[in-house]
Amino acid sequence: MSQWRQDPLTGRWVVIAEGRHRRPDEFAPAVAGPAAGETCPFCPGHEHMTTPEITARGRRERAPAGGPGWRMRVFGNMFPAVRPGDGGPLGEAPWPARPGRGHHEVVVFTPEHGGGLHTLADDDLAELLLLLRERMADLAACPEVAHVLPFFNQGGEAGATLAHPHGQIIATPLVPQLVATKLERMRQWRGEGGGCLLCDLLAREEATGERIVAAGDGALVLAPWASRFPCELLAAPRRHVDGPVAGSPEDCTAVARVLGPALRALAAVRPEPPLNMILHAGPAGGPEDEFHWHLEILPRWTRLAGFEAGSGFAINSLAPETAARRLREEVARCAS
Numbered sequence: 001m002s003q004w005r006q007d008p009l010t011g012r013w014v015v016i017a018e019g020r021h022r023r024p025d026e027f028a029p030a031v032a033g034p035a036a037g038e039t040c041p042f043c044p045g046h047e048h049m050t051t052p053e054i055t056a057r058g059r060r061e062r063a064p065a066g067g068p069g070w071r072m073r074v075f076g077n078m079f080p081a082v083r084p085g086d087g088g089p090l091g092e093a094p095w096p097a098r099p100g101r102g103h104h105e106v107v108v109f110t111p112e113h114g115g116g117l118h119t120l121a122d123d124d125l126a127e128l129l130l131l132l133r134e135r136m137a138d139l140a141a142c143p144e145v146a147h148v149l150p151f152f153n154q155g156g157e158a159g160a161t162l163a164h165p166h167g168q169i170i171a172t173p174l175v176p177q178l179v180a181t182k183l184e185r186m187r188q189w190r191g192e193g194g195g196c197l198l199c200d201l202l203a204r205e206e207a208t209g210e211r212i213v214a215a216g217d218g219a220l221v222l223a224p225w226a227s228r229f230p231c232e233l234l235a236a237p238r239r240h241v242d243g244p245v246a247g248s249p250e251d252c253t254a255v256a257r258v259l260g261p262a263l264r265a266l267a268a269v270r271p272e273p274p275l276n277m278i279l280h281a282g283p284a285g286g287p288e289d290e291f292h293w294h295l296e297i298l299p300r301w302t303r304l305a306g307f308e309a310g311s312g313f314a315i316n317s318l319a320p321e322t323a324a325r326r327l328r329e330e331v332a333r334c335a336s
């Protein structure tokens with residue numbers, strides 16, 4: 001059983017989820033996971049090794065649900081950090097807490113045991129974003145869900161514990177602090193007479209061009225002004241689409257068309273890039289027109305150390321302008 005606890009000093013919320021690991025010695029460093037064809041629970045033919053399927057893509061008509069033949073597959077996490085029914089006592093000052101409710105799903109986005117987000121074709125990336133969109137809509141409609149966060153850990157350095165490419169979705173009863181901060185700054189910008197902060201940023205970034213990595217008709221990928229990680233990227237649709245899900249189907253396709261080349265450029269800079277990819281959309285049931293959904297792509301070539309942990313300030317030794325120039329070259333090279 002999990003519990004949400006709020007740190008009295010910082011106000012930061014933490015999920016205490018003891019069920020995921022039982023002993024301190026289980027906190028092993030990055031695990032590569034089983035090889036394909038052996039005991040990988042995410043490889044086709046091993047569907048019985050996961051929790052029951054929630055949805056899938058690509059299976060032929062009349063092929064039985066829960067069997068092989070899929071291109072993408074969603075099921076509940078075997079060791080969820082949060083679950084729908086979790087109770088537990090509420091905390092009292094000075095130890096605020098609440099029950100560890102939420103939803104935790106796994107999205108296996110390829111039957112191939114190797115590769116990752118960077119080896120997906122643009123059409124498959126679009127299908128993945130559409131699948132996330134569908135799951136986000138379902139989860140956002142659940143009672144007690146305040147926000148839905150899809151994320152990917154690719155490579156041991158990025159926190160992956162199973163080698164087979166996959167993502168996860170965690171729906172939480174609280175809006176994550178990072179999303180709340182972005183929402184607040186978007187509201188502030190709007191209140192000061194600006195429009196949507198991200199719409200304005202995208203337009204201004206395109207006008208200068210120095211941090212743009214890939215530009216398409218409907219979406220942009222850029223290296224953010226205050227990137228925390230070398231080659232950090234932000235991908236967003238040009239059109240303002242708010243709400244608790246990843247926009248419209250057209251926007252998912254537009255984002256996939258620029259995201260694919262940008263991810264392949266990252267892989268050209270360093271093969272098999274360890275990275276986190278996070279999808280930020282607005283709160284469930286929150287006011288419309290406030291949050292402009294986007295993806296953060298965080299290459300994990302450097303480790304967070306004491307200063308970052310102690311101050312919250314990142315030190316990034318690669319300017320986003322330099323990163324964007326290099327990645328633009330790779331995008332052009334891959335396209336030619």
Ligand SMILES: [Zn+2]
Pocket residue numbers: 035036037040041042043112113164
């Ligand atoms: Zn596998």
Ligand SMILES: [Zn+2]
Pocket residue numbers: 196197198199200239240241291292
């Ligand atoms: Zn916008």
